[in-house]
Amino acid sequence: MAESEPPKPKPRPIVRIGLFLISHSLLVSVVCITAGLLALLLLPVLAKNTYISENALMPGSASPMLSTVDVSVANTFVNEITSLNLKSTSTDIEIPKLIAQRVADLGGEVSYNKFHPLLNKFHPLNFFSSPNPAAVQENYSCSSFGVNTVGIIRAPRGDGKEAIVLVTPYNTVNITLGEALSLGIAYSVFSLLTRVTWLAKDIVWLAADSQHGEYASVAAWLRDYHTPVFGGLGKLNTEMCHERNNPYEWKKTLTTATEMSDDFQRAGTIAAALVIKVADNSEEFEKDALSIYAEASNGQMPNLDLINVVNYLAVHRQGLQVKVEKLWSLLDSTWLKSLGDLFETLGKVARSLNRQWNFGIPVAEYVDGTATLASSLYNQALGVPTGPHGAFRDYQVDAVTIEMSPKAFSKYNGRQNEVLLRGGRLIEGVILSVNNLLEKFHQSFFLYLLTSPSRFVSVGVYMIAFALLVAPLPMVAASLYSDANKRNPSFEKGKLTSFPAAADEPAISFRSWKWLHAAKVVFVVHLWGVILTLLPYCIYQIPNLSPTTSLLTWVLLSMISLLILHLVLGSPFSLVDVSQPQGNEWALLKSVMITATFTGLCLMSVINFATAEIGALLVVPMCLMAAPLRLDLRVKNSRACARAASNLLLVFIGFPLVAFLVLIGALQGFDSISAGEFWNWMESLWKWNSATYIYLSWLASFYYFTSDDRDMRGCRCGAENLFICFCKP
CATH class of the missing domain: 3.40.630.10 (Zn peptidases)
Incomplete structure (x- = not known):
């Protein structure tokens, strides 16, 4: 009688948990993002009274x-x-x-x-260094x-x-x-x-x-x-x-x-x-x-x-x-008062169950705390003293x-x-x-x-919201990479798919190297982001330019640099192996893009945590919801149309220029804003060596390119930040 094969050893518990999270990445993403937003809204409630530590x-x-x-x-x-x-x-x-x-x-x-x-x-x-003491005005006078x-x-x-x-x-x-x-x-x-x-x-x-x-x-x-x-x-x-x-x-x-x-x-x-x-003011206090x-x-x-x-x-x-x-415009916010009323009610219910549960604060204190917290978060994220x-x-x-x-x-x-x-x-x-x-x-x-x-939120509390927001990114990236390999019909384990093997040579698997094709696409977008960051230095050398003209010049030079980059390096999608199914190609590209986003957010959190926190609010939903627009339009069902509309809305609102104008309009009124204010704002960021300038410059990376005449023929792709790509005929 043949001997029975020994049972395969079970993976460690931590590995099983990881595999479970990866296999249920969609559900985990929804739960984490919802919990992250709730944690942000709860920060004024979780604030502690200040005290002298020394x-x-x-x-x-x-x-x-x-x-x-x-x-x-x-x-x-x-x-x-x-x-x-x-x-x-x-x-x-x-x-x-x-x-x-x-x-x-x-x-x-x-x-x-x-x-x-x-x-x-x-x-x-x-950049990121102190000004040169020798860089004084060249034509200064004795009175200067x-x-x-x-x-x-x-x-x-x-x-x-x-x-x-x-x-x-x-x-x-x-x-x-x-x-x-x-x-x-x-x-x-x-x-x-x-x-x-x-x-x-x-x-x-x-x-x-x-x-x-x-x-x-x-x-x-x-x-x-x-x-x-x-x-x-x-x-x-x-x-x-x-x-x-x-x-x-x-x-x-x-x-x-x-x-x-x-x-x-x-x-x-x-x-x-x-x-x-x-x-020096005349306000009455x-x-x-x-x-x-x-x-x-x-x-x-x-x-x-x-x-x-x-x-x-x-x-x-x-x-x-x-x-x-504080952000005074938030003090009159109706939705904020309603949310504060909800937290106050929950606090009363919690204290009725147990008097030691000190959850919830009065509505006025919650609204005022949120306005102060938003101002503190904004000033830190801006990076300007x-x-x-x-x-x-x-x-x-x-x-x-x-x-x-x-x-x-x-x-x-x-x-x-x-x-x-x-x-x-x-x-x-x-x-x-x-x-x-x-x-x-x-x-x-x-x-x-x-x-x-007299009240503050420590890093140990507000980092929870950031961790919850970015937690889905590595899980979704791993899930997409795994699915891309499973769906590849031309790939069989242990067989060489790129070129034939000799009879006396062992078969070699190149599964782990396929992501390099998508990484080239992401690298091209990063390279263009660097060019966008350096263009204002060239524009600043042109005298007597108005802010609006400078902004339009920036946009024009960005398009020209993209065209030159396209001619020199070729279409990024031409670097992708189009012999594999289009879904696999897209899954690998999105997996690498999400990995780059996760790495960028984590690095930014070391430089400026507030910028990374706000960036996670904008970027993470874009990354998770990104999908080829052309495929959604072909399906023509309610779910696909809703996803396509959400992608377009997120890309439009998340674009730095649009987001800035919407924010200023909401705070100061839309009658007093102009596109030139965005240039002035960006100019103040680079003059103060703010890391937020580099972050926003890469966030503004939006490019178009065409592929060769194969599976992706006629498709135009755009990338937003780290780098949400959607395609349309």
Whole structure:
């Protein structure tokens, strides 16, 4: 009797689970995407209250030392600045000299930081890198430079290895009352800190000349601060300028015995930085408000503890109303209020079943939290700093911009002392907390989204939505690849299908190499995406082009580059083995496309998680629903027509230009939008070296090509992002 064959070993449980998910990829995709969208909508409900992670900060543990005498002196300083602005025609000279004189009178070290504005233009070789310090304006004049005034207090209990920076941007040419008050707040705190004995970190006061931009002046000082230059910094080309325009001649006018060095003055490693601003507006508030701006380039955020300290001291010590940015258009959204009402009802039901289930928040809190969350997500995804603090984050320094908005601004004159006192004590408290730290901020979160000044969503929560959205991609790619091989009638396991084998050679399987044909198609689209990314650099060299003309030129050059690419490399579909059935060809192409999409989203999540989150919302449905349009039109049933309509709608809405115009129209009204605004928006992205620019450029990759006269004859294919292809006769 023949022996029975031994039973085949069962695969491991993890393998069986993987095979089950791949075989039911359609159901898994629907469940994951639905769960991902629900997780996004639940983020305001799942937000937690902020807390101080670093015990050494101890905000509010000491009584403020800033007295009314300091405020009175600061008020006199503000009045001197405003009087100079009214009387003098050379405030760009007199105000820096006045600040330097007051710092010298207090016993601080004084220096000037002269800088020329950098050329703020797109250059592909400088992307993701700091601007070249030598890239100053070529034809600058003696009046084109800016002068930052820097005062330094050496800590009596410190070793000079750490420092805290206070930044007060102001326009030296035409200073406003709000800027003068911000200088007064910094001066009052600086005056106090010259007398205290508990200071363990050096204090640097940077009065930044913002006539060329707030960010530019701060970035120039930081660039010089972290770049050693020998032979005296800032003397560049001063001999070409008149003495009146040479800041190093201004030191001769100081009436104190304090000597001001021509060399660049430095303190220790910067532990934290605060940008102080006072708003110049006429809005009426119930009480004095404080706005916090924290987003830096490419979605970088300061340590949450710094925001928590500012928020705690502002609310519980100074009685200020703390605000963060929000999308105001969402506050009146009917569907959002209905969704908040549903979550509130579910929360009441959950608490009736178990009082410990704290699910659900009031409708008003949910709507406000969603508007704040959407603004935080958008600002991080945009990758453009929301203030001068972004320059510090480029050097891994935790920094925020705080802007006071006093109530009844039109009746300001009678409340200057109150504004100076509240602002000064707030800054004093923050400096005292940071001064207590023995190391850099590290205890709290660096990846988070704010739903209010006192509530946040950590990365461990909001990454769940991203993971659920992208989870179907690898499963669908594996399922398509498996189905393509199963449906190939010309392929038989163990037999050579590409060319015959010799009689004495073993049969070889090339099943695993068939995806390379589809990979060539995807590679061509990626190559065209790179060309699209670099085209604006060429367009920017053409002078006197309007935004609309620049956008049309971009589109025209994109079509020309596609034609050249087609002539040089040939039709991508000519690279595909057309001897196999068309369904197999499409399945392999879609499998590789989805794999490339999944890889791109994961890589983008490392650079800017918010961009990857929003990108997953747009791209994943396109990838999963993509199907040949010609085949759907041939079937002519309701399911095929619905799928074809969905594909066309997703491709149209997901196209970056259309998506941008729809978003701006929904937020600001469709009467005030134009196609040129998209060029201006993209221009701001590349000037700030935002990774979102590259992402959107590849998202805009939409090309047409024709195949040879075989199975795909007469078919035109387009690709959207990473790269949804549909065909039509």
